[in-house]
Amino acid sequence: MGRSKLKRFKVIAGRLNVIEPGDLLFTSLRGQWATEFFGNSHELVLEVGCGKGDYTVGMANLFPNRNFIGVDIKGSRLWKGSTVAEENGLTNAAFLRNLVELLPDNFAPGELSEIWITFPDPRPKIGDAKKRLTSPRYLNIYESLVKPGGIIHFKTDNLELFRYTLELLESRNPAGLIYTFDLYNSDLQHLTLNIQTTYEKRFRADGIPIKYLQYVNSPTTTLQPINPSEEEK
Numbered sequence: 001m002g003r004s005k006l007k008r009f010k011v012i013a014g015r016l017n018v019i020e021p022g023d024l025l026f027t028s029l030r031g032q033w034a035t036e037f038f039g040n041s042h043e044l045v046l047e048v049g050c051g052k053g054d055y056t057v058g059m060a061n062l063f064p065n066r067n068f069i070g071v072d073i074k075g076s077r078l079w080k081g082s083t084v085a086e087e088n089g090l091t092n093a094a095f096l097r098n099l100v101e102l103l104p105d106n107f108a109p110g111e112l113s114e115i116w117i118t119f120p121d122p123r124p125k126i127g128d129a130k131k132r133l134t135s136p137r138y139l140n141i142y143e144s145l146v147k148p149g150g151i152i153h154f155k156t157d158n159l160e161l162f163r164y165t166l167e168l169l170e171s172r173n174p175a176g177l178i179y180t181f182d183l184y185n186s187d188l189q190h191l192t193l194n195i196q197t198t199y200e201k202r203f204r205a206d207g208i209p210i211k212y213l214q215y216v217n218s219p220t221t222t223l224q225p226i227n228p229s230e231e232e233k
């Protein structure tokens, strides 16, 4: 491992705005992030696979009365978001180092009001389908953690992943879906808050249309346990 990565790991280990496995708060905040971590009763919004946390930091700047958490497994990337959040004096942004599939250890059902899935790895091989961050096992997690009527947002450059995700969500709650295959030539741009992620900037520079959807978590959805048999689909 490179020296700079090790240095970043050390830095985030001492940061108050980064929670990692082994930290006292890692599981004890479940169901109590707003009151026990942020010290308020504001809504909680999560960015999954956040990388450098561009949405987490961008939204925290835009909405001081909401709490934002970026989740990623890569500490060196979280270091960047946590540094910017610290430099901006953001008390409503935090970062969690964990796997998305383990989020039910960190959050209670219905604890989140929104989730943003930003440019996840497309995982095009059929055998890797269950690792896609929009595969059924992940959607089940998002649907249980987001309160009924809350919103799941998804941005990608990848056409196949977008179609795959649309199909899955259409079979769950078609009435709750809004989408575009070309965000920057659509009238939905305002829904993405004028924030662009690190990967998004690269894809746009290459002329790739950005796809976006938002999905309203059905108010009639009962909180679903994770169903391992769905992974096989």
Ligand SMILES: C[S@@+](CC[C@H](N)C(=O)[O-])C[C@H]1O[C@@H](n2cnc3c(N)ncnc32)[C@H](O)[C@@H]1O
Pocket (backbone or CB within 6 Å): 048, 049, 050, 051, 052, 053, 054, 071, 072, 073, 074, 077, 098, 099, 100, 101, 118, 119, 120, 121, 133, 197, 198, 199, 200
């Ligand atoms: C292609 S990058 C996108 C980063 C960022 N959202 C952006 O748009 O710039 C995908 C990110 O997802 C993270 N990731 C992939 N699978 C994950 C998982 N199962 N749990 C947590 N993070 C994951 C990776 O570590 C990586 O930082």
